[in-house]
Amino acid sequence: xxxxxxxxxxSLDYVVRNPSRISSNWRAQRSLDEELRDFGVVxxxxxxxxALTRHLRxxxxxxxxxxxxAASRRSPDDLLEAVRASPGMVGANLTEEVTTDQVxxxxxxxxxxxxxxxxxxxxxxxxxxxxxxxxxxxxxxxxTIGWEGIVxxxxxxxxxxxxxxxxxxxxxxxxxxxxxxxxxIPVFGICFGNQILGRALGLPTYKLRFGHRGINQPVQxxxxxxxxxxxxxxxxxxxxxxxxxxxxxxxxARVSHVCLNDGVVEGLELVxxxxxxxxxxxxxxxxxxxxxxxxxxxxxxxxxxxxR
Numbered sequence: 001x002x003x004x005x006x007x008x009x010x011s012l013d014y015v016v017r018n019p020s021r022i023s024s025n026w027r028a029q030r031s032l033d034e035e036l037r038d039f040g041v042v043x044x045x046x047x048x049x050x051a052l053t054r055h056l057r058x059x060x061x062x063x064x065x066x067x068x069x070a071a072s073r074r075s076p077d078d079l080l081e082a083v084r085a086s087p088g089m090v091g092a093n094l095t096e097e098v099t100t101d102q103v104x105x106x107x108x109x110x111x112x113x114x115x116x117x118x119x120x121x122x123x124x125x126x127x128x129x130x131x132x133x134x135x136x137x138x139x140x141x142x143x144t145i146g147w148e149g150i151v152x153x154x155x156x157x158x159x160x161x162x163x164x165x166x167x168x169x170x171x172x173x174x175x176x177x178x179x180x181x182x183x184x185i186p187v188f189g190i191c192f193g194n195q196i197l198g199r200a201l202g203l204p205t206y207k208l209r210f211g212h213r214g215i216n217q218p219v220q221x222x223x224x225x226x227x228x229x230x231x232x233x234x235x236x237x238x239x240x241x242x243x244x245x246x247x248x249x250x251x252x253a254r255v256s257h258v259c260l261n262d263g264v265v266e267g268l269e270l271v272x273x274x275x276x277x278x279x280x281x282x283x284x285x286x287x288x289x290x291x292x293x294x295x296x297x298x299x300x301x302x303x304x305x306x307x308r
Contacts, residue, residue, distance in 0.1 A: 014043035094165035099143035114302035122163025160193030167195035189277030198238035211235035228290035230280040
């Protein structure tokens with residue numbers, strides 16, 4: 001569900017039935033109201049969240065408007081039209097709105113083993129840290145960078161991050177991914193990066209009726225049969241055949257992971273091992289950590305420093 005703030009300050013992130021009137025955690029330094037105001041987040045309370053959840057499970061994800069003050073005195077038809085006029089997620093290219101303005105570097109922790117360029121499509125700070133923990137120096141670059149700019153770092157690998165928007169509209173990111181695959185540089189993608197890899201391989205993407213959210217989504221690794229508890233936050237997915245190798249412009253590929261709740265594709269890989277991606281978030285700072293091995297896998301695929 002995308003909540004539209006009619007005052008133009010962004011999307012609403014907080015809907016609750018009965019907010020706590022006190023800050024009960026011993027680490028709290030200010031109230032919830034103060035925190036929301038500081039980050040410009042619009043909140044609403046007094047909502048029957050259980051009824052709302054049931055409605056969304058029947059009708060699917062949708063846009064909603066929250067109106068207050070003079071705006072709330074407009075007719076219901078006017079308010080509904082304002083919501084319908086707000087931009088939807090299908091066709092939305094949002095990476096340039098959230099990417100970094102300039103390149104920054106996260107140094108390897110301990111002895112450096114490799115260098116990676118991370119394309120920031122909406123990256124989380126923990127992601128380059130997870131790579132740095134494994135001796136990887138990470139140059140985080142804007143989503144608008146050209147392939148020549150990436151090559152200038154002489155990277156041992158290229159990483160494509162999570163991010164918002166419709167992957168079908170992210171043509172520049174797909175072009176970067178295609179160039180990386182053509183160069184046979186090891187590639188790792190997370191979430192949006194998984195969808196970008198899918199598009200570069202010639203696969204279609206689609207909007208989920210119900211997005212995957214939360215930290216307890218069961219995903220099966222089709223190679224090992226192991227089930228991982230994983231963190232998700234995505235509304236789009238890749239359409240690909242499960243259980244068979246399919247041909248792409250870069251050789252054979254296959255689905256590596258699937259969601260056990262609904263069968264959605266949760267991972268892709270080239271058979272030759274040069275590129276792989278997952279739809280979920282193995283960098284999850286608060287957990288779960290079942291999928292942290294994926295960073296080890298990427299580190300193992302990289303050439304030594306100076307080897308490329």
